[in-house]
Amino acid sequence: MHLPFCVRKCPYCSFYSFRASxxxxxxxxxxxxxxxxxxxxxxxxxxxxxxxxxxxxxxxxxxxxxxxxxxxxxxxxxxxxxxxxxxxxxxxxxxxxxxxxxxxxxxxxxxxxxxxxxxxxxxxxxxxxxxxxxxxxxxxxxxxxxxxxxxxxxxxxxxxxxxxxxxxxxxxxxxxxxxxxxxxxxxxxxxxxxxxxxxxxxxxxxxxxxxxxxxxxxxxxxxxxxxxxxxxxxxxxxxxxxHGGNVLGLGAGAWSYLEGLRFGNVNSYSSYMDSIAKRALPIAFRERLDDEKRAREAAVLALRTCWGISTRNFVRKYGLDYTSKILSLIGNFPEECLVVRKGRVALSKKGRRVANALWADII
Missing domain, CATH: 3.30.750.200 (Transcription Regulator spoIIAA)
Structure with missing residues (x-):
């Protein structure tokens, strides 16, 4: 739930917020x-x-x-x-x-x-x-x-x-x-x-x-x-x-993800209030991810964590073809950037330091 109230706006902040009465x-x-x-x-x-x-x-x-x-x-x-x-x-x-x-x-x-x-x-x-x-x-x-x-x-x-x-x-x-x-x-x-x-x-x-x-x-x-x-x-x-779980976002500027559907609420107090006054969901953006995009995003998100990708679970959820394709891309990463053990692949400490460059090929 997004409560977009602030005392003042910081010069580096890109989140939607304002000073409210x-x-x-x-x-x-x-x-x-x-x-x-x-x-x-x-x-x-x-x-x-x-x-x-x-x-x-x-x-x-x-x-x-x-x-x-x-x-x-x-x-x-x-x-x-x-x-x-x-x-x-x-x-x-x-x-x-x-x-x-x-x-x-x-x-x-x-x-x-x-x-x-x-x-x-x-x-x-x-x-x-x-x-x-x-x-x-x-x-x-x-x-x-x-x-x-x-x-x-x-x-x-x-x-x-x-x-x-x-x-x-x-x-x-x-x-x-x-x-x-x-x-x-x-x-x-x-x-x-x-x-x-x-x-x-x-x-x-x-x-x-x-x-x-x-x-x-x-x-x-x-x-x-x-x-x-x-x-x-x-x-x-x-x-x-x-881990790609379902998340319901509420309030102005909030984002949600439900079973491959990503959507975001309007990024404005007045627009949010106008939609709600009409008893309509205040959604400004929606995107349905196809199977391959879901798999690629899931791989990048999993690589953000120390647990990385479980090959068995990934195959079960996204299929062998997409899993093989993504693991092939990860196999091109420098060896010192990866930790591979017990059916899992994750980024090493060095890999996390250059993660944006590494997973650009996946996404």
């Missing part, structure tokens, strides 16, 4: 309730949920009393059954003790905190609306409250050194997080920095290579290209993406 937030929650009701009618029952991910934007911009309204409508519209994981994305500047209390009392057991850096100079350059102290305090409170906590960190920032990168990563571990997502700063089209890129950005390769080495030493598993966790603490929701 409380009235706009209330109306948006009303619209989400209608969208859920439409899906219930289509399914003939309450949609079942294995994992729930409430992302943004900055979901914690939503005040606690509106979270109570959101949770109530979700309870009435979804069949949670044995829901394994409920995650909320949060930013340090807006995550309050009241939020933590409400989350703990409901179905949320995991927080993904968009820290990006624990260095005040880097935070200021990124235009993040909080400082190092607030970031540390938010993590400490979340860990103390008993949540599984993930932290997002960025590398390749202006003026960033390996020493500064080490300090941010090491501090996150010292605060007790069980999951880290590390991303290189990307200058996306349509963003201020995409249009006018900052100068002097360092090469991200040594930062990524170093974090692979360091986190392995600390007992973390690189279970996905950008994701590291303690054993068993990986994000179950994200694994649904990498």
């Amino acid at each position: 409380e009235e706009e937030m209330v109306l948006y929650l009303d619209a989400l309730e209608v969208e859920l009701a439409i899906w219930k009618d289509l399914c003939g029952r309450l949609p079942g949920v294995n994992t729930l991910y409430l992302g943004g934007g900055t979901p914690t911009v939503l005040p606690p009393r509106l979270w109570e309204r959101l949770m109530s409508l979700l309870d009435g519209a979804l069949d949670f059954g044995p829901c394994l994981e409920g995650t909320v994305e949060a930013n340090p500047g807006s995550l309050s003790p009241d939020h933590l209390h409400i989350f703990k009392e409901w179905r949320i057991n995991r927080l993904s905190v968009g820290v990006q850096s624990f260095d005040d100079h880097e935070l200021s350059w990124l235009a993040r609306p909080y400082d190092r102290h607030q970031a540390i305090e938010a993590i400490e409170r979340s860990v103390s409250a008993g949540f599984a906590v993930s932290v997002d960190l960025l590398f390749g920032l202006y003026g960033q050194t390996l020493r500064k990168w080490h300090e941010s990563v090491a501090l996150a571990l010292a605060l007790g997080v069980s999951h880290l997502s590390t991303y290189q700063l990307t200058l996306e089209p349509g963003t201020p920095w995409g249009s006018s890129p900052p100068e002097g950005l360092p090469d991200g390769y040594p930062f990524y290579r170093w974090v692979q080495w360091y986190l392995e030493k600390k007992g973390f598993i690189q279970y996905e290209i950008a994701s590291f966790s303690l054993p068993g603490k990986w994000c179950c929701h994200n694994l649904a993406y990498w």
Whole structure:
């Protein structure tokens, strides 16, 4: 579920978000309730949920009393059954003790905190609306409250050194997080920095290579290209993406995948509200993947993970012809970029560092 509210727009962010009034937030929650009701009618029952991910934007911009309204409508519209994981994305500047209390009392057991850096100079350059102290305090409170906590960190920032990168990563571990997502700063089209890129950005390769080495030493598993966790603490929701599971996206700008059909909602608050007012699904894009494209995408997604491709399972799902074709392409990868064992093929640590170049041939 996409909650597209932010305090302000970061210059590198390409996700749909805006600064909303409380009235706009209330109306948006009303619209989400209608969208859920439409899906219930289509399914003939309450949609079942294995994992729930409430992302943004900055979901914690939503005040606690509106979270109570959101949770109530979700309870009435979804069949949670044995829901394994409920995650909320949060930013340090807006995550309050009241939020933590409400989350703990409901179905949320995991927080993904968009820290990006624990260095005040880097935070200021990124235009993040909080400082190092607030970031540390938010993590400490979340860990103390008993949540599984993930932290997002960025590398390749202006003026960033390996020493500064080490300090941010090491501090996150010292605060007790069980999951880290590390991303290189990307200058996306349509963003201020995409249009006018900052100068002097360092090469991200040594930062990524170093974090692979360091986190392995600390007992973390690189279970996905950008994701590291303690054993068993990986994000179950994200694994649904990498394993080609069905995902229902709700809200403006949300994306879904259902049995080979990919579709995305309108990327605009006003357009979303207009569609919902007509009791119509707010879908702006849809694509039906043919069998070969499904197989190729599934291979790339599986290669994002440490488990890679299970040959037996892949043949069962996509057939021998497509499996053979894809394995033949993978066989052209440099030997040092692959790990092949027990009927599986995956990327080595070196392979993950050059993954985009490797799987371009597959997709």
